[in-house]
Amino acid sequence: MSDKKANTQVAIDQLIASRWSPRAFDANKPVEDEKIMALLEAARWAPSCFGEQPWRYVVCNKFSDEVNWQLALSCLAEKNQLWAKNAPVLMLACANSQFSHNGNNNQWAQYDTGAASENICLQAVSSGLFVHQMGGFDAERAHEILKVPRTITPIAMLAVGYEGSVNDLHEDFIEGEKAERERHEISELFFNGEWGKAYGN
């Protein structure tokens, strides 16, 4: 397994440091049903505004339903399809932006759905799996062919599977797959008490 662990400024939990977004997936290795269920359970326990749980996921497993998996794949941007075609599980993360208790707009629905997806990513690491989230997909097509109701917003697609060999990747992705991961400095992103006053300086 490639070591793309985060090179952190401060020590953090290994689970978080070990999560990254590979493009090389093993197309021949199915994800066990129990592991898929654990990913969904992890998402289920994400926090949400008013406890609404606004996330919804369409899960498409190539090894149990290749037809729907192909439909999900066809929703992805062409460039994403080049590598995501090797991910045995594709999920569509959606948000329901209407509060069930009063029908008002839930402006935190997408925020909460992102939290649920990150839970999936972290549970995946714990299960020896990897997840690569994608904004590059056709939401309109997802409505049409994955039958997502118009009241629900498709947010992102997630490629899930075991890590594959970098050598099997399309040449466009090999360099990025091997590159060191980078982040902005803590002082650039976090402020101390007021905007603009760098934290930790």
Ligand SMILES: Cc1cc2nc3c(=O)[nH]c(=O)nc-3n(C[C@H](O)[C@H](O)[C@H](O)COP(=O)(O)O)c2cc1C
């Ligand atoms: C909402 C979202 C959308 C993304 N869209 C794409 C995408 O369409 N294609 C892609 O290859 N990667 C996509 N990524 C992956 C990011 O490029 C990746 O998370 C980022 O470069 C940080 O790398 P890391 O996850 O390995 O730390 C997306 C990630 C997120 C969270």
